[in-house]
Amino acid sequence: MTDWGSHLSTMRAQAPLVLNITNFVAMNVMANVLLAAGASPAMAHAEEEIAEITALSGALTINFGTADAAWMRGIFKAVETARDNAIPWVFDPVAVAVSRLRRDTAARLLDMGPAVVRGNASEILALAGRGVGGKGVDATDGVAEAEAAARALAAQTGAVVAVTGPVDFVTDGTRGWHVSNGHPLMPLVTALGCSLTGIVGAFVSGADDRAAATTAALAYYGLAGERAGDGARGPGSFQVAFLDALAAVTPDDLAAGARVAAA
Template sequence: MTETIPASQLLTEMRARAPLVQCITNYVAMNIAANALLAAGASPAMVHAPEEAGEFAAIAGALTINIGTLSTEWIAGMRAAAKAATAAGKPWVFDPVAHFATGFRREATQALLELKPTIIRANASEIIALAGGTGAGKGVDSGDSVEFAEQSAMLLAQQHQAVVAVTGEIDFVTDGSRSVHVHGGSSLMPRITALGCSLTCLVGAFAAVRPDAPFDATVAALATFAVAGRDAAKLAEGPGSFQWRFLDALAALQPAALDAAVTPA
């Protein structure tokens, strides 16, 4: 039986090492994602040009790829980085934003899946569609519950030999055999653009610290976001004040608060 590493331990390790994370993410997400990683204790680098993305992936602790704002040039950088990360034995995280919306996105997603991501993080509608089902998503927004996507997530994890995280009101993480729920967060979180994209980058930070334990790393990242979101919401007056309070909550988060947020699925 695989021994579970507590989320509290992993947050302590992540902060001690401050891993360098290459974040190939979208224009909307770059600022908030970088700030979220810095607040949590990691070191972000927004490097996506094909001329350097592969070279940089070999030296970063982990790579994250988000297809929110696609272009042909960006896809070339994503593919180069994913290939280099795999060759260097570095974990990489795939966030297939609205992958079902256009043929261009579907083709890019399939090409990236063939490069074997370590972890896939997405909302429920994206996971259902990625597994071949029909969801109720519209653009980047999910129209399905996490619970409805759990079987799809398990199928994806088994098919791609990857950890799959479905995020929403109660998150679900599986590696195809083990599964957990992560509790917390706030109803204000979906009203802040790119918080999900930022979470993908944070998953990369934890995976960089424990590349041998991507399931536990993913759970710890989601617990960190969930507990910080819950704490930030206590004093927030709306989306604007929640955003800066969330960054403060990430920075102030005590590792011991994380473990209670994780329960078996």
């Protein structure tokens, strides 16, 4: 049986620096989530400095949620630097269907070798040219509807593809897993998907098996969500409890509490 908890202990032992080009909504939430988990977050996006910071990082994550053309230039520079230095990078195609800028940027990024693509079902379907892309940043499709698109995207790009929702799906194009951990309050707190992308970055930094590391990251995040949801009175108290739970979950807790099945 897979010890999903070992991925958490490896991540915490390494405490990787995770550089995130992310949106204005997510920056603070995501930095706190990464710190609570045991990683070191950095947020930057300026074209003039992003190559230097990328080269120092253990992983890079890309999210164009509030990006303009200048940010996009920073994104490409960071990804090129990551590629040149064999630094894994994770692409979050947030609300990819809402504009030409996002669709065109996503198409170019998918050709640049992401280690992982993490999005909700509507975003993954949109990358495959299917569906309407959800409602802004929110999914309107079920994860099961996006599984074939995820497998095809993984085969096309060589990336691990993670589709999140009530039950997550992860595939490397050959293998697949369902992750049932999570809590219904999670989609009611903004930027928890964006922040999960950072956690995936932390787990894949230095990992030999990126698909397994991604699956472990999703189980860890969902398990923390379950614990936080237990005592929460609503999205506000959940958000505070979620940070505490991310810090409190141990590798043994994850080994015992991960609800992962081969798919």
